[in-house]
Amino acid sequence: MSAAPLIEIEGLRVRFHGDDGRITHAVDSVDLSVANGATLGLVGESGCGKSVTSLAIMGLLPKQTSEVTGNIRFDGVDLLQSSDKSLRDLRGNRLAMIFQEPMTSLNPSFTIGDQIIEAILRHRGGTRKSARERAIELLRRVHIPSPERRIDEYPHKLSGGMRQRVMIAMALACDPRLLIADEPTTALDVTLQAQILELMRELKAASGAAIILITHDLGVVAEVCDEVAVMYAGEIVERAPVDELFASPQHPYTVGLLGSIPRLDHRAEQLATIEGMVPNMAQPPAGCRFAARCPFVLQACTKAPPPLAKVSPGHLSRCIRAPLEQLVS
Amino acid sequence: MALLEVENLVKHFVAERSLLGRPKALVKAVDGVSFTLETGKTLALVGESGCGKSTVSRLVLRLIEPDAGSVRFEGRDLLALDANALRTFRRKAQIIFQDPYASLNPRMTVGQILTEPLALHDLVPPSCRRERVAELLRLVGLEPRLARRYPHEFSGGQRQRIAIARALAVEPRLIICDEPVSALDVSIRSQILNLLRELQDRLGLAYIFVSHDLAVVKHIADRVAVMNLGRIVETADADALFAAPRHPYSRALLSAIPLPQPHAKRSTILLKGEMPSALNPPTGCRFHTRCPFVVDRCRSEAPQLLADSSGHATACHRVAELPPADAILPAPHAMSPELAKLVAAFSRKTEGAGPSGVCIQDAPVTPR
Numbered sequence: 001m002s003a004a005p006l007i008e009i010e011g012l013r014v015r016f017h018g019d020d021g022r023i024t025h026a027v028d029s030v031d032l033s034v035a036n037g038a039t040l041g042l043v044g045e046s047g048c049g050k051s052v053t054s055l056a057i058m059g060l061l062p063k064q065t066s067e068v069t070g071n072i073r074f075d076g077v078d079l080l081q082s083s084d085k086s087l088r089d090l091r092g093n094r095l096a097m098i099f100q101e102p103m104t105s106l107n108p109s110f111t112i113g114d115q116i117i118e119a120i121l122r123h124r125g126g127t128r129k130s131a132r133e134r135a136i137e138l139l140r141r142v143h144i145p146s147p148e149r150r151i152d153e154y155p156h157k158l159s160g161g162m163r164q165r166v167m168i169a170m171a172l173a174c175d176p177r178l179l180i181a182d183e184p185t186t187a188l189d190v191t192l193q194a195q196i197l198e199l200m201r202e203l204k205a206a207s208g209a210a211i212i213l214i215t216h217d218l219g220v221v222a223e224v225c226d227e228v229a230v231m232y233a234g235e236i237v238e239r240a241p242v243d244e245l246f247a248s249p250q251h252p253y254t255v256g257l258l259g260s261i262p263r264l265d266h267r268a269e270q271l272a273t274i275e276g277m278v279p280n281m282a283q284p285p286a287g288c289r290f291a292a293r294c295p296f297v298l299q300a301c302t303k304a305p306p307p308l309a310k311v312s313p314g315h316l317s318r319c320i321r322a323p324l325e326q327l328v329s
Numbered sequence: 330m331a332l333l334e335v336e337n338l339v340k341h342f343v344a345e346r347s348l349l350g351r352p353k354a355l356v357k358a359v360d361g362v363s364f365t366l367e368t369g370k371t372l373a374l375v376g377e378s379g380c381g382k383s384t385v386s387r388l389v390l391r392l393i394e395p396d397a398g399s400v401r402f403e404g405r406d407l408l409a410l411d412a413n414a415l416r417t418f419r420r421k422a423q424i425i426f427q428d429p430y431a432s433l434n435p436r437m438t439v440g441q442i443l444t445e446p447l448a449l450h451d452l453v454p455p456s457c458r459r460e461r462v463a464e465l466l467r468l469v470g471l472e473p474r475l476a477r478r479y480p481h482e483f484s485g486g487q488r489q490r491i492a493i494a495r496a497l498a499v500e501p502r503l504i505i506c507d508e509p510v511s512a513l514d515v516s517i518r519s520q521i522l523n524l525l526r527e528l529q530d531r532l533g534l535a536y537i538f539v540s541h542d543l544a545v546v547k548h549i550a551d552r553v554a555v556m557n558l559g560r561i562v563e564t565a566d567a568d569a570l571f572a573a574p575r576h577p578y579s580r581a582l583l584s585a586i587p588l589p590q591p592h593a594k595r596s597t598i599l600l601k602g603e604m605p606s607a608l609n610p611p612t613g614c615r616f617h618t619r620c621p622f623v624v625d626r627c628r629s630e631a632p633q634l635l636a637d638s639s640g641h642a643t644a645c646h647r648v649a650e651l652p653p654a655d656a657i658l659p660a661p662h663a664m665s666p667e668l669a670k671l672v673a674a675f676s677r678k679t680e681g682a683g684p685s686g687v688c689i690q691d692a693p694v695t696p697r
Contacts, residue, residue: 045514145602159603189377189541191600194585198599216515219544219587242591247665252675258589259672260519262548264571265588265659271519271548272676277484295675328670 005033006210007057007178012070014052014061022282026052028234030070031308034178034227039204039211041225041242043218043257047278049234050214054180057212058097059087075177093123096176100183102163106155112139112166113151119173138169142199161192168199175207182214197224218261222246230254233279233289236308240315250317250324252294288319296321330404331365332535333389333503338362338398340384344608356607358384360559361398363634366552368502369529371536373550373567375543375582377604381559382539386505389537390422391415402503420450423496427508429488433480439466439491440476446498465494469524486517493524497532507539522549543586547571555579558607558615561634565641574654575643578616584657593663596656614646622647 014027027049034040042050055061056068059079072079074095079087091097099105107115116135117128124131132151139147142165155163164184171179181200185193201224204211213225221228221242228245230238230253238251249255259272276293279285285292287302294301300320308318321327338359345354359381366372374382387393389400391407400407402418410418426432433442443462447453453461463473469490480488489509496504506525510518526549528534540546546553547567554564555578563576574580577598584597600619605611611618617627626646636642645651664672 045516161603189604190543190585191377191581191604193587194597194599197587198597217587218515218589222589222591222593223587246589246591246668248667249671255668255671255675257515258668259675260516261589262519262522262544263589263659263664264544264547264583264586265590265593265661265663268548270523270676272672273520273523274516295677324671325667328674 004035006036006075007212008033008071008073009053009057010071010073012053012056012072013068014049014056015067017065017067018282024281025234025284026066026281027056028284030231030234030236032229032236032239034210034212036177036210037204037208038227039213039225041221041228042212042214042231043216043221043228044231045216045278047281048231050231051182053231054097054182054212054214057180058091058095059084089123092119092171093174094177095180096171096174096178097180098164098167098171098182098184100186102160102167102187103155105167106163108155111152111154112158116151116166116170116173119170123174134173135169138172139166141172141203142166142169143195144169161188161195164188164192164196165199168196168203172203172207176209178210178212180212180214183216184213185220186215186217193220200224218246218257230257233284234281235289235318236316237290237318238316239308244312244315248325250311250315250322251290251319252296252321252324253290255324256293296324296327332368332403333366333537334399334401335365335385335389336363336399336401338385338388338400339396340381340388340393341396354608357559357610358607359388359395360610362556362559362561363398364554364561364564366503366535366537368535369533370551371529371538371549373538373540373546373553374556375540375546375553376556377541377582379558379604379607380556381607382556383507385556386424386507386537386539390419390424390505392424416450420452420499421501422503422505423499423501424505424507425489425492425496425509428512429485429492430512432492433488433495435480438477438479439483442480442491442495443476443498446495450499452499461498465498468497468528469494470520484517485513486520489513489517489521490524493521493528497528500532501534503535503537505537505539508541509538510545511540511542518545525549543571543583555582558605558610560615560644561642562616562644563642564634566639569639569641572658574657575641575648575651576616576645577620577622577651580654580657581619583654588659588663590659590663593659595659598657614644622651 009030009032012027012030016024016026030053044050057072061068068080113135117131120131120134136147136151144150144165185196215221225242228240228242229236232253238254249258256272256274274293279289287304288306291297291301306318306320308316311317311322339361340359341355341357343352344356347353362385374385376382388395440462443465444458447458447461462476466473471490510521538549550567553567553570554561557578563579574583581598581600602619605618613629614627614632617623632644632646634642634644
């Protein structure tokens with residue numbers, strides 16, 4: 001992955017201004033980059049800022065209440081400096097997104113064909129007839145049976161798995177360079193999840209698009225991602241190639257996460273637990289944000305925020321006690 | 330004698346009525362389900378959404394009435410109970426729901442929520458109720474002073490603890506856990522699973538654990554019943570099922586779970602197509618439309634659930650001819666030694682930290 005990254009995020013910071021004057025630090029100094037054809041997993045628990053990061057990339061955060069700073073360079077363009085019009089030209093075109101809830105992200109009063117055709121006409125132009133043909137082709141690519149017929153159906157006629165396929169077809173309508181998938185399989189049964197993940201792998205191989213996959217499921221990450229960024233309380237706490245992260249995590253939070261999932265391939269009498277709670281993001285703690293819950297905490301951890309430092313090539317951890325091996329030997 | 334014996338349970342819901350009110354279409358949610366559960370054990374009901382697992386759990390509590398079949402609890406026929414006897418039974422069997430945001434009354438304090446079952450069943454004299462509430466809260470790892478708070482002041486994991494405390498208030502023998510951890514974050518999920526196991530050991534509870542997540546089921550269950558479209562297709566001791574799943578549907582479910590292990594060497598069985606509707610289930614074996622091993626016989630003749638000598642039962646015509654399931658099983662000990670050591674150190678350090686999850690949302694974590 002030595003090629004120039006397709007998207008490069010530097011110092012991304014998102015603050016929400018509440019009605020009561022409170023400022024919530026949702027995302028803090030996030031640096032990320034994804035190369036062409038690579039898949040980055042963005043992992044963390046609810047409220048850690050992973051979805052806000054993706055909405056910031058898409059320029060979908062409400063301007064009145066949120067303050068977004070930093071740099072997001074996509075294909076040579078700074079997204080945060082772009083006008084609304086040029087963002088509209090990008091979104092759904094070279095930059096596409098799939099959301100978690102296929103139930104709410106399709107418009108119930110239009111047929112799925114109308115919704116896909118709209119995207120094609122907006123970005124590609126051409127006749128309605130050719131757009132319709134392309135829409136049928138897209139539905140076939142995501143393995144929807146008899147797409148010629150299905151294209152004229154309304155979303156409520158489709159099952160959850162089908163709707164998510166339609167969402168994917170719509171996202172692929174204009175051959176995006178970057179696809180952001182926010183928990184694309186969380187609302188689905190495991191058998192459907194396996195189908196959708198297989199589909200995503202297949203499409204990635206065919207199109208060479210880069211993917212940012214947002215999820216809380218470490219199993220999904222292990223199956224489809226090349227690189228992983230773990231987020232906690234608005235910050236990236238660890239970034240590593242997928243093999244390294246699962247074999248030798250370098251942040252205590254990642255260790256806790258990996259220890260707390262019941263595994264088919266490992267028997268544990270007791271699962272690891274992460275005690276305590278996520279800090280209040282209106283008043284983030286001064287030092288390491290995980291310090292209050294960390295079993296390896298030192299005095300120094302609560303004094304100053306730790307930097308995201310290199311542990312080994314390509315492996316970064318925001319922990320002053322890394323490498324963690326020295327703690328257990 | 331088993332604590333709970335369920336035989337041939339059937340529940341059909343009317344989906345559509347004719348002009349004269351006669352049923353025109355039926356959803357066969359549960360169609361001949363039988364199982365038994367011993368005291369202090371956990372039976373897991375597993376399957377995709379719409380397979381009837383939640384309906385079974387409600388039938389067992391008689392929250393809805395079955396169309397046919399029998400449910401015996403401690404040897405007594407549940408369906409013959411009158412209103413009074415039913416109330417006594419409900420003291421012995423409780424339920425925890427999936428969504429702790431919806432299952433607690435937002436206008437009642439935690440103390441009131443926990444006192445209600447005590448008063449309803451007149452278990453504890455009014456003067457001692459506060460003490461009992463404190464005891465219940467301690468049992469689920471919450472501080473007694475939190476009894477004065479309202480549910481909205483708690484996080485999801487803490488609310489699920491309160492729901493568990495409410496179920497425990499009447500000292501039940503059976504708790505039905507309907508997807509109790511599906512709505513929770515991974516690190517909170519492990520706390521609740523550990524708590525459920527600990528309570529089972531201490532209080533000798535039996536659980537019916539309804540879940541779609543086989544990894545969670547493997548962690549908690551003694552026995553597993555895999556359901557597809559209203560019927561049990563395979564049931565066995567958890568160890569036996571996870572070591573050698575027999576029914577093609579169980580295999581597909583197991584192989585579909587993503588492993589937290591990059592480049593894991595195993596093959597997955599991808600099911601083609603969608604789950605058929607319970608309104609109009611396929612003839613013969615209800616799995617035949619998606620089954621990779623289907624033959625003609627499967628389309629016409631429904632297979633019986635037949636047990637072998639070890640109690641491992643499968644409903645499949647071709648069970649004897651299927652290839653071994655080794656390829657879909659994850660390699661054991663896939664956790665790297667470094668990770669295992671780190672996790673052990675992580676757990677050892679947090680153990681002494683006292684009852685978990687006791688701080689309150691919005692309270693500043695670092696005093697300023």
